[in-house]
Amino acid sequence: MGDRWHIEVDRSVCIGSAQCLHHAPAGFRLDHARQSHPLEPDTDASEQVLAAAESCPVEAIVITLLGSGEAVFPPEE
Ligand code: SF4
Numbered sequence: 001m002g003d004r005w006h007i008e009v010d011r012s013v014c015i016g017s018a019q020c021l022h023h024a025p026a027g028f029r030l031d032h033a034r035q036s037h038p039l040e041p042d043t044d045a046s047e048q049v050l051a052a053a054e055s056c057p058v059e060a061i062v063i064t065l066l067g068s069g070e071a072v073f074p075p076e077e
Pocket of ligand 1: 009013014015016017018019020021035036055056057058059060061
């Protein structure tokens, strides 16, 4: 079975640049204030969601392993 992830967007740093939607159109949406939200906070591991997190210019997207809380992105130092 593949990993399950928990996705959070830190809306105190999100600048609404929409790179995350470009990389994972099924993973995120922007609200009226141009703040990104994960469509499914708990989701199967996904290359697109990882690419979205990596592309975010302000590292607002945080991915952890569902259950253990282990860091997926940004990776643990
Ligand atoms: S890429 Fe980052 S800053 Fe841009 S909308 Fe998505 S979460 Fe916000």
